[in-house]
Amino acid sequence: MKKKILALTMAALMSVGMLAGCGSSSGGNANAKYQVGVIQLVQHPALDAATKGFKDALKKELGNDVSIEVKNASGDTATCATIANTFVSSNKSLIMANATPALQAASQATADIPVLGTSVTDYATALDMKNWTGKTGTNVSGTSDLAPLNEQAAMVKELFPDAKNVGILYCNSEANSKFQADKVTAELEKLGYTVNAFTFSDSNDVANVTQNACDASDVLYIPTDNTAASCAENINNVALAAKKPIIAGEENICKGCGVATLSIDYYDLGYQTGVMAAQVLRDGKKPGDMEVQTATKFTKEYNESIVKELGITIPDGYEAIKKDK
Numbered sequence: 433m434k435k436k437i438l439a440l441t442m443a444a445l446m447s448v449g450m451l452a453g454c455g456s457s458s459g460g461n462a463n464a465k466y467q468v469g470v471i472q473l474v475q476h477p478a479l480d481a482a483t484k485g486f487k488d489a490l491k492k493e494l495g496n497d498v499s500i501e502v503k504n505a506s507g508d509t510a511t512c513a514t515i516a517n518t519f520v521s522s523n524k525s526l527i528m529a530n531a532t533p534a535l536q537a538a539s540q541a542t543a544d545i546p547v548l549g550t551s552v553t554d555y556a557t558a559l560d561m562k563n564w565t566g567k568t569g570t571n572v573s574g575t576s577d578l579a580p581l582n583e584q585a586a587m588v589k590e591l592f593p594d595a596k597n598v599g600i601l602y603c604n605s606e607a608n609s610k611f612q613a614d615k616v617t618a619e620l621e622k623l624g625y626t627v628n629a630f631t632f633s634d635s636n637d638v639a640n641v642t643q644n645a646c647d648a649s650d651v652l653y654i655p656t657d658n659t660a661a662s663c664a665e666n667i668n669n670v671a672l673a674a675k676k677p678i679i680a681g682e683e684n685i686c687k688g689c690g691v692a693t694l695s696i697d698y699y700d701l702g703y704q705t706g707v708m709a710a711q712v713l714r715d716g717k718k719p720g721d722m723e724v725q726t727a728t729k730f731t732k733e734y735n736e737s738i739v740k741e742l743g744i745t746i747p748d749g750y751e752a753i754k755k756d757k
Contacts, residue, residue: 461496461499462499464496464497464498464499465494465497465498466494466497466498466499466525466526466713467498467499467501467522467523467524467525468490468498468499468500468501468524468525468526468527468528468709468713469500469501469502469503469515469518469519469522469524469526469527469528470483470486470487470500470501470502470503470527470528470529470530471503471505471512471515471516471519471527471528471529471530471534471537471538472502472503472504472505472530472531472534473504473505473507473509473512473530473531473532473533473534473658474504474505474506474507474531474658474661474662475504475506476658476661476662476684477684477687477698478551478577478656478661478682478683478684478698479530479531479551479658479698481697481698481699481702482530482550482551482698482699482701482702482705483502483528483530483702484699484702485698485699485700485701485702485703485704485705485706486528486530486550486702486703486705486706486709487500487502487702487706488703488706489702489703489704489705489706489707489709489710490706490709490710492706493706493707493709493710493714494710494713494714498713501519501524503515503518505533505534507635507658507659507662509533509536509537509605512529512533512534512536512537512538513537513540513541515537516529516534516537516538516540516541516542517541519538519541519545520541520542520545523545524545525545525546525713526545526546526547526548526709526712526713527541527542527545527546527547527548528547528548528549528550528705528709529547529548529549529550529552529574530549530550530551530702531551531552531658532549532551532552532553532558532606532607532608532658533606533658534549535547535549535552535555535558535559535572535574536558536559536607538572539559539570539571539572542571543570543571544571545571546571546709546712546713546718546719547571547572547573547574547719548572548573548574548575548705548708548709548712548719549572549573549574549575549705550574550575550577550701550702550704550705551575551577551656551698551701551702552574552575552576552577552608553576553577553578553608553609553611553612553655553656554576554578554608554611554612555568555572555574555576555724557607557608557610557611558607558608559572566723566724567720567721567722567723567724568719568720568724569720570719570720571718571719571720572719572720573708573719573720573722573723573724574705574708574719574724574725575701575702575704575705575708575724575725575726575727576724576725576726576727577656577682577696577698577701577727578612578656578726579656579681579682579694579695579696579727579730580694580730581612581615581616581619582619583694583730584616584619584653584679584681584693584694585616585619585620585622585623586619586623587679587692587693587694587732588620588623588625588651588653588679589623590747591677591679591691591692591744591746591747592650592651592677595625595650595651596625596626596650597625597626597627597628597648597649597650597651598620598625598626598627598628598649598650598651598652598653599627599628599629599630599645599646599648599649599651599652599653600613600616600617600627600628600629600630600652600653600654600655601630601631601632601641601642601645601652601653601654601660601667601678602629602631602632602654602655602657602659602660603631603632603633603634603657603658603659603660604631604632604633605633605634605659606657606658606659608655608656609655609656609657609660612655612656612681613629613655616653616655617629620653628645628648628649630642630644630645630648632659634659635659635662635663635666638659638660638663638666638667639666639667639669639670642666642667642670642671643670643674645676646670646671646674646676647674649676650676651676651677651678651679652671652676652677652678652679653678653679653680653681654667654678654679654680654681654685654689654690655681656681656682656685657681657685660685661682661684661685661688664684664685664687664688664689665688665689667688667689668688668689668738671689672689672738672741672742675742677690677691677738677742677744678690678691679691679692679693680692680693680695681693681695682695682696682698683695683696683698683733683753684698686733686734686735686753687735687753689738690735690738691734691735691738691739691742691744692732692733692734692735692739692746692750693732693733693734694730694731694732694733695730695731695733696727696729696730696731697727697729697731700727700729701727704725704727705725708722708725731751732749732750732751733750733751733752733753734746734750734751734752734753735752735753736752736753
């Protein structure tokens, strides 16, 4: 009997653990007019800020008429699909997908429920759409976090004019990271740099790949890559020891391991997405008819502590990243 009770107890604990793994949180009552589900790929400051902005906008626009359920996939694409299917089964009014794998999972799970993405670099790449017009024509729209890649390449030239080799460091399972890497490579080559890609498949080989990139490069560039963002400390440990500077695609990667970035505010991006969601839910707009929106403000920023450690002089026009952001 004791063994049976123990087995039941263990099973219950495992069930609780599995639910906790999805990182679920609720933000309203089950009787609200609109039930919204949020799939967030992984917990890190940029995506957290986008989710917060989304929730704040929806609450401001719709008040008590909306209930928001957030589930975090802990970086696992299969879990994104599970969460998406759960939201479809519960007939959510709208799904917000935070990051590219979350958007891909949501768009594959339903062709009927409106889906809005945020923190997605390129929708054509994410959704494998040809002849991109700025609108999907489907149940999907949202906001893009793509900063001008030509300006990020120009930042490398501005800060490191004597460098010759640039290493692009990113996760090869993130389609939008490859998109950015290809685009910024072309821009860097126009500026006379030799560019090589160094890719990792997951967090387990980040340190080794970063070391290889440091050995072969004068400067590293990291796009808006979710795996890199979650492993920024490990990347910094390697790159700082090798005295190799990193230009990052967004602020939170730069804060963890970079020298400088041309960045956006992810809270504002999420807020834009929340306004779009209110237009879909309250006003009846169709996502397929809505242009994918981009950030409107870009800021040159630098990481004061790493700049000091590497002895780099930052020119005018850059802002120090606030430590409490």
